[in-house]
Structures are given as C-alpha cells and as structure tokens.
Amino acid sequence: MATALNIPQDAETCEVKCGQKTLTFTNLQKLFWPQLNKTKRDVLIYYAAVSDVLLPHLRDRGLTVKKYPDGADGKAILVKKIPAYHPQWLKFCPVVRSPGIILEFPMVQDLASLLWIVNLGCIDFCQWPVRCDDIHRPDYVYFNLDPIFPAEFSQVREAALLINHILQKKNVNAYAKTSGSRGIHIYVPIYRKPYQREVWRTAKKVADTMAKEHSALLTSAHIISKRLPGRVLIGYNQNAGGRTFSSPYSLRANPQATVSTPVSWEELETGVTASEFTVDSVPPRVERIGDLFRPLLRPGSRYPLEALL
Secondary structure, eight states: OOOOOOOOTTOSSEEEEETTEEEEEOOTTOEEEGGGTEEHHHHHHHHHHTHHHHHHHHTTOBEEOEEOTTOTTSOOEEOSSOOTTOOTTOEEEEEEEETTEEEEEEEOOSHHHHHHHHHTTOOOOEEOSEETTEEEEESEEEEEEEEOTTOOHHHHHHHHHHHHHHHHHTTOOOEEEEOSSSOEEEEEEBOSOSOHHHHHHHHHHHHHHHHHHTTTTEEOOSSGGGSOTTOEEEEOGGGSTTOOEEOTTOBOSSTTOBBOOEEOHHHHHTTOOGGGOBTTTHHHHHHHHOOTTGGGGOGGGOBOGGGGO
C-alpha cells in the first residue's frame, strides 16, 4: 500500500507526523521542475508514495546526499556534512577514512528519515552497494549500460537482453532497471563473502569477455577515446570501493522528472522506454505490480561471485 502524505496544496510549511516522529517541511512551493509545475511538495509526496518499495533497498546503507537549491535544472551541491540540527533519531554509518578522521554518512532507516533528507532539497538517492555492518563486502554486482553516440536506447535494451541471455545460460538471474536517463542498470545479487576489490575484478572480467565476444554491440573500454561510436558501454567501475549509484525508485534531476525504475525482461523485449517512468507514473505502477527488485533482498536469491564467470 502506498503511504499518503497529507500536505495542504498551498502550504509553504507544514508539520507531519510519521509514527512517533514529527517532521517540519519547509519551502514546499519551491519549484523543482518549473516546466512541469512540480514543487518540493510533489517530491515529498512522491517519495512517501513509493516508500514501501524504496526503503528496503536503502535501509542499513550509507548515502551520498545532494541538494538542489535551484531545482532539477540547477547545480547539485554535495552535502559533505549533515546539518547539526538533524534529529537525534537520524542514523549514521561511520567510516574511518584515516587515523583520527571519521566520516558519518546518513542512513535512511524509515519513512521519517527518508522525508527529512528529501526536505533538505534532495531529489535523487545515491546508495552504497554495501551495508554498514560490513562496508567492504557488497551484496550485488552492478553493470551500467550507456549508449555511445549515435547509439540509442533501443540498442541499450538489446544489450541488456543479450547480457541477461548470457547470464541465464550460467543459471544466474539478473534484474534490470532504467537509469532514469539514457541507460539501463543490471544487478546480480551475490553472497556477502568476497571483498569489494574482488567483486570489481570479477565485474571487469565479465564485462571485458562480453564486450570481446559481442564487439559489434558492446564495449567495456574505460578510456573514452577507445570506445567505438554506436556501441553500448557495459560499465563495471561502479563496483569499485567508495562508489554509489542511483537507488531503485530514485527520482532523477532531469527535465522530465524521470525515475530509475525496475523493469521486467518482458518489458524490455516489448520496447519499454525510460521516459515512461516519471514522478507521476511510477507510484500507480508500484501499486499495481509491486517491487520487481524484491528478489535482491532475499537471501535465497543470491549467487556465489564465481557463478558469473
């Protein structure tokens, strides 16, 4: 069931109860997408509506938080330190960067923390591939497919379906979502045993092998000048330590207010487009079909890393 957020249409500020926690929302009429007449209020309502499917993917993971003080068309500002006035119930993931230097990254553990961070001016959520109890061991492998001009989204779909076919032959189930922009993200859930460096090496080997065997469609070249035009990049570098990527159901700061949305392989086969999934269309979609990324959360859906090879 979607969580309805009761914010008066014309309110500039508003207090809302989330369980036992009280939140104060501010600047609610600030336009985040002027061309769509979408405000900060709309962003809060969107995230409340998809919170049941989003929260399980964010919980226990550190986040990189970006603010958009000038809306989706403006420059994103990385929030290096959460304001000191944050509520005491907001949880953090401490990371030792060097002796004596500990960085604290916020975690979204519940609806209240999700909406409190959105109220800072956040549009998109960029999560870690690791959980806070062991930040060195990811629980999925991630491939980022991006078109290289003049390739289009249709070729990205073709590449995603090819990769899924290859993995299916290895008896490995993968899960796809639109990036919310021009690409597709593919996830493979793995056991939390190998260290991140090993996961990165395996992802690189898989990507390089696929690109070599299907060079007319794919490239895995990290150096931009070595990427042939018209190919689809199968990116693996986001598996490296310290990287983040857009969360499922995250809004994207682009003119269409699109959403990084889990999709089925059948939808990709029938020609689904990234522009179909927006701030307006995704909440009813989630109500209708639920969370297509739910298998990523199930221990029984995981694979040993070597199954990808």
